[in-house]
Amino acid sequence: MNLIVAIFLPILAALFVPLLFKKVKQLHTGWFVLLIPLSLFFFYASFIQRVANGDIFSSTFHWVQSLQLSFISYIDGLSLLFSLLITGIGSLVVLYSIFYLDKSKEQLHNFYVYLLLFMSAMLGVVQSDNVITLYLFWELTSISSFLLIAYWFNRDASRFGALKSMMITVFGGLLMLGGFVLLSMMGDTYSIRELIAQAPQLAQHDYFTWALVLILFGAFTKSAQGPFYIWLPDAMEAPTPVSAYLHSATMVKAGIYLVARFTPIFAVSELWIWLVTGTGLFTLAWCSFFALKQTDLKGILAFSTVSQLGLIMALLGAGAMSYHVDGAVETVFKYAAFAAIFHLINHATFKGSLFMIVGIIDHETGTRDIQKLGGLMSLMPISFTVAMIGSLSMAGVPLFNGFLSKEMFLTAMLSIKEFGLFSFDTFGVLFPILAWVASVFTFAYSLYFVTHTFFGKYKPEQLPKKAHEAPIAMLVSPIVLAVLVVTIFFIPNVVATYFIKPAVLAIQPFLYSDVSQIDIHISAWHGFNKELWMTLGIFAVGTLLIVTLKKWQHVYDRVPAGFNKMYDAVMQFSDVGMNRLARLYMTGSNQTYLLYMLASFVVLVLGTLFTQGGFVFDASNVAPIRVYDIVLVAVLVCGTIIALVTKSRLTSIIGLGVVGYSVAMFFVLFNAPDLALTQLVIETISVALFLLCFYHLPKNSRTEKRMRFKLSRFAVSFGVGATVTIVAIAAQSQKMMTSISEYYKETVYSLAGGGNIVNVILVDYRGFDTLFEIAVLAIAGLGIFAMIKLRLGEGKEKKQIENK
Amino acid sequence: MEIVMAFVIGFLFMAATYLMLSRSLLRIIIGTGLLSHGAHLLILTMGGLSGEAPPVLADGVEASQFADPLPQALILTAIVISFGVTAFILVLAYRAYQSLETDNTAMMKGSDDDA
Numbered sequence: 001m002n003l004i005v006a007i008f009l010p011i012l013a014a015l016f017v018p019l020l021f022k023k024v025k026q027l028h029t030g031w032f033v034l035l036i037p038l039s040l041f042f043f044y045a046s047f048i049q050r051v052a053n054g055d056i057f058s059s060t061f062h063w064v065q066s067l068q069l070s071f072i073s074y075i076d077g078l079s080l081l082f083s084l085l086i087t088g089i090g091s092l093v094v095l096y097s098i099f100y101l102d103k104s105k106e107q108l109h110n111f112y113v114y115l116l117l118f119m120s121a122m123l124g125v126v127q128s129d130n131v132i133t134l135y136l137f138w139e140l141t142s143i144s145s146f147l148l149i150a151y152w153f154n155r156d157a158s159r160f161g162a163l164k165s166m167m168i169t170v171f172g173g174l175l176m177l178g179g180f181v182l183l184s185m186m187g188d189t190y191s192i193r194e195l196i197a198q199a200p201q202l203a204q205h206d207y208f209t210w211a212l213v214l215i216l217f218g219a220f221t222k223s224a225q226g227p228f229y230i231w232l233p234d235a236m237e238a239p240t241p242v243s244a245y246l247h248s249a250t251m252v253k254a255g256i257y258l259v260a261r262f263t264p265i266f267a268v269s270e271l272w273i274w275l276v277t278g279t280g281l282f283t284l285a286w287c288s289f290f291a292l293k294q295t296d297l298k299g300i301l302a303f304s305t306v307s308q309l310g311l312i313m314a315l316l317g318a319g320a321m322s323y324h325v326d327g328a329v330e331t332v333f334k335y336a337a338f339a340a341i342f343h344l345i346n347h348a349t350f351k352g353s354l355f356m357i358v359g360i361i362d363h364e365t366g367t368r369d370i371q372k373l374g375g376l377m378s379l380m381p382i383s384f385t386v387a388m389i390g391s392l393s394m395a396g397v398p399l400f401n402g403f404l405s406k407e408m409f410l411t412a413m414l415s416i417k418e419f420g421l422f423s424f425d426t427f428g429v430l431f432p433i434l435a436w437v438a439s440v441f442t443f444a445y446s447l448y449f450v451t452h453t454f455f456g457k458y459k460p461e462q463l464p465k466k467a468h469e470a471p472i473a474m475l476v477s478p479i480v481l482a483v484l485v486v487t488i489f490f491i492p493n494v495v496a497t498y499f500i501k502p503a504v505l506a507i508q509p510f511l512y513s514d515v516s517q518i519d520i521h522i523s524a525w526h527g528f529n530k531e532l533w534m535t536l537g538i539f540a541v542g543t544l545l546i547v548t549l550k551k552w553q554h555v556y557d558r559v560p561a562g563f564n565k566m567y568d569a570v571m572q573f574s575d576v577g578m579n580r581l582a583r584l585y586m587t588g589s590n591q592t593y594l595l596y597m598l599a600s601f602v603v604l605v606l607g608t609l610f611t612q613g614g615f616v617f618d619a620s621n622v623a624p625i626r627v628y629d630i631v632l633v634a635v636l637v638c639g640t641i642i643a644l645v646t647k648s649r650l651t652s653i654i655g656l657g658v659v660g661y662s663v664a665m666f667f668v669l670f671n672a673p674d675l676a677l678t679q680l681v682i683e684t685i686s687v688a689l690f691l692l693c694f695y696h697l698p699k700n701s702r703t704e705k706r707m708r709f710k711l712s713r714f715a716v717s718f719g720v721g722a723t724v725t726i727v728a729i730a731a732q733s734q735k736m737m738t739s740i741s742e743y744y745k746e747t748v749y750s751l752a753g754g755g756n757i758v759n760v761i762l763v764d765y766r767g768f769d770t771l772f773e774i775a776v777l778a779i780a781g782l783g784i785f786a787m788i789k790l791r792l793g794e795g796k797e798k799k800q801i802e803n804k
Numbered sequence: 805m806e807i808v809m810a811f812v813i814g815f816l817f818m819a820a821t822y823l824m825l826s827r828s829l830l831r832i833i834i835g836t837g838l839l840s841h842g843a844h845l846l847i848l849t850m851g852g853l854s855g856e857a858p859p860v861l862a863d864g865v866e867a868s869q870f871a872d873p874l875p876q877a878l879i880l881t882a883i884v885i886s887f888g889v890t891a892f893i894l895v896l897a898y899r900a901y902q903s904l905e906t907d908n909t910a911m912m913k914g915s916d917d918d919a
Contacts, residue, residue, distance in 0.1 A: 589909070589910060590909050591825050591826075591827065591909070594824060594825055595825065598821060598825075619807055622805055622806045622807060622853075622854075623805040623806060623852070623853040623854040624805065625805045625808060626805075629805060629808070630808075633808065633812050636812060636816075637812065637815060640815065640816060640819045640838065641819075643819065643823070643834055643838065644819050644822065644823065649830050652830070652831070652834055653830075653834070655834075656834050656837050656838065659816075659837075659838060659841055660837070660841065663841050663844065663845060666845065666848070667848070670848060670853050670855070670871060671855045671856070671857060671858040671859070671870075671871035672848065672858065672871065672876045672879075673858050673860070674876065674880060675848075675876055675879055675880055675883070678880055678883055678884070679883060682883060682884075682887045685887070686837065686887065686890060686891075689890075689891055689894050690830075690833075690834075690894065693894050693895070693897065693898040693901075694830055694898075710825075713822055713825040713826075714822065716821065716825065717817075717818045717819070717820075717821035717822035717825065718818055720817050720818060720821045721814040721815060721816075721817045721818025721819075721821070722814060722818075724810075724813060724814045724817040724842070724846070725810045725811055725813065725814030725817075728806075728809075728810035728813060728814070728846060728849065728850065729807060729810045731850060732806045732807070732810065732849070732850065739851070739852075739872055739874065740874070741872045741873055741874045742867070744873055744874065745859070745867040745870055745873070746867060748861065749861060755860055755861035755862075756859070756860045756861075757859040757860065757861070757870065757873035758859055758873045758876045758877050758880065761873055761874065761877040762877050762880060762881070766877060769877075769881050770881065773881050773884050773885055776884070776885050776888045776889075777884060777885075777887075777888045779888075780888035780889065780891055780892045781888075783892050784891060784892055784895045787895055787896060787899050788895065788899070
């Protein structure tokens with residue numbers, strides 16, 4: 001139970017944040033907020049030892065028991081690692097934001113409420129065992145991220161970025177929900193653990209591929225993979241603590257988490273391996289290439305984040321290959337998942353610190369434009385050191401943790417071509433080449449980031465503020481992260497034992513039954529092997545690229561930014577195109593809508609009748625035709641034609657009257673005296689009403705024109721008439737059972753004591769109908785009275801006309 | 805006779821729809837009037853037209869000779885209701901005339917910024 005409480009603790013705390021902001025003016029609200037992630041961090045840290053031993057914790061809170069919806073918090077190696085990242089980096093980010101955001105100028109209560117909301121959501125995502133609550137928290141991260149990106153909501157770019165990220169992540173989230181629903185239908189449970197337990201059976205299911213693709217959509221949109229990366233660079237309009245927290249260390253890794261968590265289910269599939277590895281590598285190469293184009297420091301980091309996430313994704317895909325290899329524990333593929341988790345930790349540390357440094361530069365110089373910056377090394381020595389450590393780690397230089405995971409990445413990519421299945425032996429050769437090229441660009445933009453900011457000439461005239469070192473309190477968080485970057489390099493195996501191996505066990509439960517079986521040892525020195533030469537090549541070519549950057553950077557002007565254009569086109573289409581489409585058929589004219597309705601009536605009824613073979617013609621059961629009938633039919637048809645073709649409104653009213661009286665005559669002929677009486681009286685009143693309403697109108701408002709003949713109208717009305725006739729004949733020709741009227745005829749006197757059967761039906765057998773028909777008349781009368789008497793809008797309307 | 809009536813009713817429906825598709829309010833209301841006549845006749849026809857005597861108890865008339873009383877009761881209800889509705893829309897059209905000074909529905913379109 002306390003695990004569940006821990007997830008919801010930030011949300012509960014968020015309730016008090018506005019109160020503290022309003023009441024305690026002297027102290028920055030962030031100090032109160034800091035307590036929450038810090039205490040949660042120590043709470044989760046207390047699990048480290050036990051989880052490293054292979055223990056698993058879980059607790060359940062039943063939400064909607066009848067639908068099997070429960071909040072299940074499940075702590076194994078993978079979720080513990082993510083929880084520690086979320087709360088640990090969360091604490092550092094809150095600490096940093098205390099100095100970054102001004103307590104008198106900013107709407108701090110909003111900021112911290114959103115941030116705490118996000119923290120809960122993220123903890124929920126990584127700990128949920130129930131797919132539905134996982135989805136719930138997933139969308140909560142989308143919403144809180146949306147709110148945080150648009151924190152400065154009076155800027156256009158913030159709102160654009162927020163909307164873009166919302167559209168893309170929610171699009172993926174909804175598809176993911178579809179995947180979850182399919183998956184839980186296949187396994188008949190919402191629990192991820194139970195689904196993993198029946199993984200072999202699931203692979204045989206028809207929905208398997210659908211669920212796989214849909215869930216990957218969710219993961220790729222959230223983690224900015226493939227074409228969906230475009231939202232992340234635009235999300236950089238958020239305050240820097242948000243970018244550091246959400247868009248480098250935590251939220252964008254939700255997709256990574258999802259892929260890692262579902263690997264045991266989907267690893268068996270070829271499609272999964274191809275999609276995850278392929279998309280990851282593509283994103284890695286594509287975005288590392290484009291990072292060098294950026295002039296905004298946060299833009300560089302955004303593209304760098306995307307490409308590093310692609311690297312982790314590709315490793316996870318390669319990790320799934322071990323499912324297909326006999327004796328995988330001995331092969332190199334086991335390294336892939338291990339390297340993925342290792343790089344995930346490393347990336348969170350160095351990218352978090354780099355974002356914070358960018359925020360400091362922005363804060364102290366007033367700009368993030370790399371073309372205006374330069375020569376800050378002597379002015380901001382501490383920031384420079386931290387930025388240097390972060391960048392070199394990102395570039396994969398020894399002495400920093402990025403080197404270790406980059407080496408493992410190269411090892412994994414090199415071994416892909418040994419994987420014989422799924423035509424990887426032919427295409428496999430591409431993977432190390434792509435990985436190598438991407439690493440070259442990674443090295444180049446890492447250097448570009450540092451050299452163009454801190455080296456070179458100081459250009460004070462271009463800076464809005466006079467540059468100086470940040471207050472030491474603001475530097476605490478990046479320094480802590482930078483220290484971690486270096487520390488991890490020297491004690492990688494401690495990190496492996498406590499964090500990585502339990503996580504790998506969660507990703508590859510089919511390989512190992514116990515943590516102790518994972519015998520991977522990280523060492524910084526492998527001897528002179530292929531990876532080393534590749535690394536040296538990366539350093540050499542990367543340096544060459546950065547030195548000659550000015551000469552070839554104009555290449556970027558010729559590369560189109562295709563995916564952003566596509567997004568804009570889709571948005572433009574849904575905005576303008578759909579509007580136009582709707583205007584096309586929503587004409588605002590009654591005639592058009594009636595045409596739609598009647599035409600669909602004709603098509604649906606006739607279509608059903610004839611496709612189902614419902615039309616039968618049988619004239620054996622009909623009444624004889626008499627002379628009177630024929631005469632009357634002629635009269636009725638004449639009346640109708642008069643009403644149709646006449647120019648004068650008076651004549652058409654008389655035509656309607658003719659029809660009404662001949663209907664009354666029909667009632668007489670067909671033995672319905674009560675109907676005839678009523679029809680005569682009511683037709684008289686109706687005609688009188690028609691005359692009253694239309695004859696006494698002022699002449700000038702009348703449009704006495706013959707109706708113009710229109711083919712579409714005629715076609716539809718002919719169709720309606722034909723349909724009614726055909727249906728009537730078909731119904732007449734196949735009566736299924738005899739009428740219940742025999743009962744009325746026999747009991748009308750004995751039970752009801754009346755002779756007129758129709759009247760007895762109206763007031764006795766079926767008296768309720770009559771009651772409400774009286775009500776209809778009463779309402780119509782009252783309505784007419786009100787319409788004539790009540791003229792509230794009159795004065796106003798006249799004024800409006802005058803204005804026009 | 806039922807087959808002939810089916811064609812007559814179809815013709816009434818056709819005329820009614822054609823009128824209802826016009827732009828003049830009066831023609832639309834006349835169309836609804838024709839449509840209700842058609843519907844009433846349709847109910848009567850579908851009940852069967854072979855009755856020889858009105859459904860009122862009388863000496864010397866067998867129960868099997870009565871016309872079916874149930875459709876008649878249904879039609880009676882329908883006549884009254886359609887009368888109420890027709891009267892209402894007639895007055896509504898009259899008021900629309902008075903306020904908007906037109907009976908052309910094409911002129912009655914509101915603009916987008918109408919509240």
